[in-house]
Amino acid sequence: MTDALTISGLRIRTRTHAIVDGIDLALERGGIHGLAGESGSGKTMTALAVLGLLPGSMTASGSIRLADDAGAGTGSTGAGSTASGIELVGASRQVLGAVRGRRVAMVFQDPSTSLHPQLTVGRQLTDHLRHHLGLSKAAARSKAEALLERVRVPDARAALSRYPHQFSGGQRQRIAIAVALACDPTVLLADEPTTALDVTVQAGVLQLLRELVDDGGLSILLVTHDLGVMSAVADEVTVMRQGLVVESAPREKLFTAPQDAYTRSLLAALPGSSFEESPEVLVEELVEGHEAGSAGGAAGSVGGLAVEGGSAVDGADDVEGGAR
Numbered sequence: 001m002t003d004a005l006t007i008s009g010l011r012i013r014t015r016t017h018a019i020v021d022g023i024d025l026a027l028e029r030g031g032i033h034g035l036a037g038e039s040g041s042g043k044t045m046t047a048l049a050v051l052g053l054l055p056g057s058m059t060a061s062g063s064i065r066l067a068d069d070a071g072a073g074t075g076s077t078g079a080g081s082t083a084s085g086i087e088l089v090g091a092s093r094q095v096l097g098a099v100r101g102r103r104v105a106m107v108f109q110d111p112s113t114s115l116h117p118q119l120t121v122g123r124q125l126t127d128h129l130r131h132h133l134g135l136s137k138a139a140a141r142s143k144a145e146a147l148l149e150r151v152r153v154p155d156a157r158a159a160l161s162r163y164p165h166q167f168s169g170g171q172r173q174r175i176a177i178a179v180a181l182a183c184d185p186t187v188l189l190a191d192e193p194t195t196a197l198d199v200t201v202q203a204g205v206l207q208l209l210r211e212l213v214d215d216g217g218l219s220i221l222l223v224t225h226d227l228g229v230m231s232a233v234a235d236e237v238t239v240m241r242q243g244l245v246v247e248s249a250p251r252e253k254l255f256t257a258p259q260d261a262y263t264r265s266l267l268a269a270l271p272g273s274s275f276e277e278s279p280e281v282l283v284e285e286l287v288e289g290h291e292a293g294s295a296g297g298a299a300g301s302v303g304g305l306a307v308e309g310g311s312a313v314d315g316a317d318d319v320e321g322g323a324r
C-alpha cells in the first residue's frame, strides 16, 4: 500500500438513513489530509469509523485499510493483517484493540477528553507508556519527558509534575497530542483540534501538526469545518457534504481552482486571501487576517487565527496562562 490509510466506498448507516453514503479517501503517507465540510456532513463519523468507534446505532460497510508497515508502530497487529494492509471495517475487537492508540491515535476538539483531571501529566503519560509498551518506570518517565519536548511543552521535566488544569488550552492540546503519540502511531486522526482554542494559539498547534508530519513517520487526517485551517496545513483536501464527497484535490488546486460549486461557496465565505504556498507565510497572513477579522467579524475562519508568539509556536500560550 502506498497510502497510510485508504477508505473505499465507506457507508455509515443508522437504521433509518445513511450518514456517510459511499466515500473514497486516500491519506497519503507523510501527509496531512484535510476533511472539510459543513456541520453534520459526516466528517467525525468517518474518523470514528476508522477506529471502530461509531455509536452503537450505526453500522459501517465498505473498506478502510490501514497500511501494514513492517517495523512501524509497535509491531504486528496479528489477525487481520495482510500484505495489502489491515481491514478495519468489520475488524474483530482483537484487531481494533491492537490498532487503537498503537497504530492509529486520535485527538479531539476538547483535550480534556483524553486527559484525566486528577492525575499529573507525568502519571498519565507514564501509565500509558508502561501499559502499552511495557516500559520500566524510569524508561517511561524519560520517554514521557521526550514526548512533551516533541510537542514543545516548555520545561518538560517540570510539566510532568503538573495537573492538566495548570496549563493553558493550547498547552493542554499539545499534551493530548503527546499522549496520542506515545506509542508512535503511523496515523493520527485530529478532529477539530484547534477549534476550541483561543485565536492566539490555534496557528501554533497547526504548525506543530505540520512539524510532526514533516519529521517523518506520521500521517494526519485533519477533520475541520474550517477551510482556513486547511489552507494553512493540509497537503490534500476532501470536501464533504451530506455524507458525500463533493471534491478532493491537492490543497493548491482546491484553493486556486475549485471544481465544485459547493467548494466555491465555502471558499467565497473566507475573508481575504486564504491560500499561500508556505505555512510560515500563512501564519503571518492569519495574524493579519485575525486583526482585520476582529473588526470585520470574520468568525471561525482564516481571520480567526494567530501565532502563539516568539518562535511562532511557543510563547504566547505560556504568557497567557500556561504553567502557573
Ligand SMILES: Nc1ncnc2c1ncn2[C@@H]1O[C@H](COP(=O)(O)OP(=O)(O)OP(=O)(O)O)[C@@H](O)[C@H]1O
Residues within 6 Å of the ligand: 014, 019, 037, 038, 039, 040, 041, 042, 043, 044, 045, 046, 055, 057, 225
Ligand atoms: N449518536 C448518533 N446517533 C445518530 N446520529 C448521529 C449520532 N451522532 C451524530 N449523528 C448524526 O450523524 C451525522 C454526521 O455527524 P458528524 O458528527 O459526522 O458530522 P460532522 O461533519 O463531523 O459535523 P460536526 O462538525 O458538526 O460534528 C449528523 O447528521 C449527526 O446528526
